[in-house]
Structure formats: C-alpha cells, structure tokens
Amino acid sequence: MSVLDISDLEVYYETESAPAQAVDGVSFTIEEGENLGIVGESGCGKTTLAKAIIGILPDEGYVNRGSIEFDGKDLTELPDVERRRYKWEEISMIAQSAMNALDPVYTIREQIVEAIETHRPGTGRTESNEIVAEMFDLVGLDPERADDYPHQFSGGMRQRAMIAMALALEPSLVLADEPTTALDVIMQDQILKRIGEIQADINSSMMVITHDVSVVAETCDRVIVMYGGKIAEEGPVEEIFGEPYHPYTIGLKRAFPNIRESDQDLLSISGYPPELTDPPSGCRFAERCPMATNECRTVEPKAHHQDGLRTYCHYADEIDDGFRSRADDPKTWKDTEAARSAQTVAEVND
Numbered sequence: 563m564s565v566l567d568i569s570d571l572e573v574y575y576e577t578e579s580a581p582a583q584a585v586d587g588v589s590f591t592i593e594e595g596e597n598l599g600i601v602g603e604s605g606c607g608k609t610t611l612a613k614a615i616i617g618i619l620p621d622e623g624y625v626n627r628g629s630i631e632f633d634g635k636d637l638t639e640l641p642d643v644e645r646r647r648y649k650w651e652e653i654s655m656i657a658q659s660a661m662n663a664l665d666p667v668y669t670i671r672e673q674i675v676e677a678i679e680t681h682r683p684g685t686g687r688t689e690s691n692e693i694v695a696e697m698f699d700l701v702g703l704d705p706e707r708a709d710d711y712p713h714q715f716s717g718g719m720r721q722r723a724m725i726a727m728a729l730a731l732e733p734s735l736v737l738a739d740e741p742t743t744a745l746d747v748i749m750q751d752q753i754l755k756r757i758g759e760i761q762a763d764i765n766s767s768m769m770v771i772t773h774d775v776s777v778v779a780e781t782c783d784r785v786i787v788m789y790g791g792k793i794a795e796e797g798p799v800e801e802i803f804g805e806p807y808h809p810y811t812i813g814l815k816r817a818f819p820n821i822r823e824s825d826q827d828l829l830s831i832s833g834y835p836p837e838l839t840d841p842p843s844g845c846r847f848a849e850r851c852p853m854a855t856n857e858c859r860t861v862e863p864k865a866h867h868q869d870g871l872r873t874y875c876h877y878a879d880e881i882d883d884g885f886r887s888r889a890d891d892p893k894t895w896k897d898t899e900a901a902r903s904a905q906t907v908a909e910v911n912d
C-alpha cells in the first residue's frame with residue numbers, strides 16, 4: 563500500500579522576474595516500509611519537494627498544482643492547523659543542517675519532549691524522558707547529554723540528535739535530506755546503518771535526498787533521478803545503477819567512482835542546469851546531453867516504461883540500438899563538449 567502518492571506536483575517560488583518552477587509535474591509513490599532515493603545535482607528541486615511534503619515551504623514558495631496524498635488524504639487541501647498535526651507525528655524530516663534545524667535556545671531534551679507532548683497530549687514527563695533516553699541510546703548518544711544545548715555538541719552529535727528527534731514519534735514517513743553530508747565517511751556509515759535499523763524497527767518509509775549516489779545505493783530500494791525540476795528517470799536501485807536508459811542517469815553513474823570498475827574514466831557533465839524561471843520547452847537535459855536532437859530541444863519527452871524503469875527520454879526505445887553504448891562512452895561526452903565549445907567560440911567571433 564502507498565504511504566505517499568504524489569501526482570503532477572508543481573511547486574513554484576515567486577521571484578522578481580517569473581516564478582521559479584522548482585518542481586514541475588512530478589508524480590511518484592512511496593510504499594509502506596520502502597526507501598526511496600531522490601538524486602540529482604544541486605538546484606534540481608530535491609529539497610523543495612521534501613519541504614512541500616512536510617509543509618514547510620517559505621512564504622514565497624507555493625504548490626501551484628497537483629496533489630500530495632498521505633494515507634489517502636490530500637495534504638495540499640488540509641487547513642494549516644490540521645496539516646501541522648502531520649508534521650513530526652506522521653511525517654518527519656532529518657534536515658541537511660542540524661545546526662539550523664535545532665533551536666539554539668533550548669536543550670535537546672526540551673526540544674524532543676516538546677515535540678512528544680505537543681503531538682501526544684497526555685504523555686507524562688517521565689514517559690517523555692524515557693523516550694528521549696531510548697532515542698539517544700539508539701542513535702549512539704549518551705542520554706546524560708540530553709540536557710546540553712545544540713552548540714555544546716559536535717557536528718556529528720548534532721546530526722545524531724536531529725535523527726533522534728525525527729524518529730522519536732515513530733513517524734510513518736521520514737524525509738532525510740542529505741542526512742550525512744556533514745559527517746565523515748566512517749560516521750556516515752554508522753549513522754546510515756543506525757537509521758536503517760531504527761526504521762525497520764518502527765516500520766517507517768523513508769525518502770532519502772542526496773547528491774551522493776553511494777548513499778542511495780546503500781540505503782534505498784528505488785531511486786528517482788531528478789533534473790531541472792522534473793523526473794528524468796525512476797526505477798529499482800539495481801536497474802538505475804546497472805543499466806539505466808536516460809543519458810543523464812548514465813552520465814551521473816559515470817561521474818562517480820565505481821568500486822567494481824576502479825579503472826573507469828570519471829566523467830564530468832559540462833554545462834549548467836536550466837534556468838527554472840524560463841525552462842526550455844523540450845527535454846530539460848537537452849542542452850547538456852550528448853545524444854540530443856532537435857526533437858529533444860523542442861518536444862517534452864513522455865514517460866517510457868521498460869525493465870521496471872520509467873524514463874523520460876525520446877530515445878528510450880532505441881536503447882539497445884547502440885544508444886546506451888554511445889551514451890556510456892566518455893568520448894561521446896568529450897566530443898560533444900568540444901563541438902559545443904567550438905560553436906560558442908564561433909558565435910562570439912561572429
């Protein structure tokens with residue numbers, strides 16, 4: 563059964579010029595107990611998506627269209643008071659930076675206890691303190707440190723405290739936004755394992771947002787690859803990191819070191835994501851894609867379903883006719899980059 567069902571979601575930000583279409587026509591579901599990864603480079607709309615789901619968009623951000631169904635209720639239609647009830651209790655968020663997410667003027671205990679008592683009125687102080695101690699234990703923090711203020715913790719400890727707070731109410735859905743980027747690799751590994759264990763224990767689903775492909779490979783069942791506010795491709799982790807169809811996923815996969823093929827040439831995808839206040843009419847990746855044709859630049863691709871993947875690429879059905887091998891060849895990317903630079907130089911000289 564789906565815990566979350568997002569349909570045709572558009573989330574925009576008011577700007578001085580036109581609205582920035584940060585999330586544009588995105589649809590997906592998260593099943594009970596499932597871990598879904600959201601990957602894509604900076605600015606592709608990952609955090610905006612999470613903020614829209616939990617209901618913490620800034621004033622200039624708004625849902626322009628679409629629905630966010632949680633447990634069968636469309637959250638976009640709920641009045642604020644009712645909406646607030648879902649936050650922390652049903653849907654919680656492990657934010658990118660624990661320093662910003664935790665309130666500096668309250669101790670960690672005060673913050674967790676307040677969340678518990680707001681959402682579960684009638685919980686006595688003794689029981690709340692027991693939950694705090696249990697959660698501290700679970701994330702590997704000494705429960706005696708619960709009376710410290712956030713600034714008395716190291717970065718890694720604050721991140722653990724944030725995780726304790728996010729999981730204290732046993733929410734059905736945890737949104738983890740770059741949960742471990744602030745931590746060193748060893749700590750990252752420990753924390754990811756710990757989140758996985760707790761999550762299995764309380765049977766929650768998780769949406770893991772990251773630009774680190776290895777975090778997704780380690781923690782998720784399914785992945786969505788976003789590009790310029792849209793879904794480029796979606797599918798099971800093994801397929802997405804095995805034999806993807808979308809040139810952007812293929813490039814992304816090649817941009818990270820592969821343990822199994824340590825001698826593989828690392829690729830950097832040249833160019834920049836599209837301007838979201840004035841996005842291109844065709845495929846959003848066309849400008850940077852070495853496989854792009856005129857059709858890609860003018861016509862928006864529809865979903866293509868195959869091998870459990872949902873791919874938004876005009877050429878997905880030609881994948882085996884040499885398309886993948888060309889898209890997977892670093893030379894294709896280098897040649898395209900060289901040709902585009904030469905064209906830019908020619909245009910400047912004209």
Ligand SMILES: Nc1ncnc2c1ncn2[C@@H]1O[C@H](COP(=O)(O)OP(=O)(O)OP(=O)(O)O)[C@@H](O)[C@H]1O
Nearest residue numbers: 575582584603604605606607608609610611620838
């Ligand atoms: N408050 C805002 N006002 C205007 N535009 C915004 C605002 N917040 C985000 N944006 C724009 O929306 C787009 C998506 O941003 P978002 O933070 O969701 O991306 P992201 O994929 O999470 O990036 P990162 O990995 O860097 O956190 C970006 O183009 C960003 O500039």
